[in-house]
Amino acid sequence: MAAISNSIFSPATAARFDYLVTIYPVQRSALVPMLLYAQDDIGYVSDEVVAEIAKRLDLLELDVRNVLSYYSMLRTKPAGKYNVQVCTNISCMLRGGFELLDHCKHKLGIGHKGVTEDGLFSLEEVECIGACCWAPAVQVNYDFHENLTPAKIDQVLEDYAAGRGTDVK
Structure with missing residues (x-):
């Protein structure tokens, strides 16, 4: 070395x-x-x-x-403070993963690999986060959120924005 x-x-x-x-x-x-x-x-x-x-x-x-x-999990550009990864693999897709991704795009005003203007959130579509039994699922940084609906993901995003996310320090 x-x-x-x-x-x-x-x-x-x-x-x-x-x-x-x-x-x-x-x-x-x-x-x-x-x-x-x-x-x-x-x-x-x-x-x-x-x-x-x-x-x-x-x-x-x-x-x-x-x-x-x-490796797609490695970034060459800064991500937001909270990196929102929406799974669209088969289990999540069948239970609304694409709809959840579209909802997040609209809610955050960014697309895949985008970062909000304030740098608080980034968004990406991912293949699998290993939460198939609880689809649709999203990972924010290292925290999993499962069995999501648009209303539930809105609450997750609001919690992070307010400093109440589970991995918020």
Whole structure:
């Protein structure tokens, strides 16, 4: 692992990266976890994030970008404070997932991968969040909300906007 003197990451994230490279038999295997933790720390995977992770893992920046472009959960642009992911996979689709997505688009005034002007919400359509039994489901950051209707998602969005969401700190 390359030594990094001026990390762009928080001390906790930098320490986590130092640990990650020790638990995999091949240093490169830490790339996806590092990208996810970096996204949590910085908010998205910027050019600076790519450069530092490449240096930490002794990779080319192109190698990092190739992995970054493959995974849809990794963002190269800032998301809103609350990233609303609406599942439209088969179970959710059959129980109103597309209608819920359209409702969120209208309610928030943004489309897929959009961010509200105030930066509070971003919206994306996702394939599956693993909540098929409780469809239709939405994930806001790391919190699941299930058995949703337009009225229920309105309440979820209002709660986050007011600072009452379940992962609001």
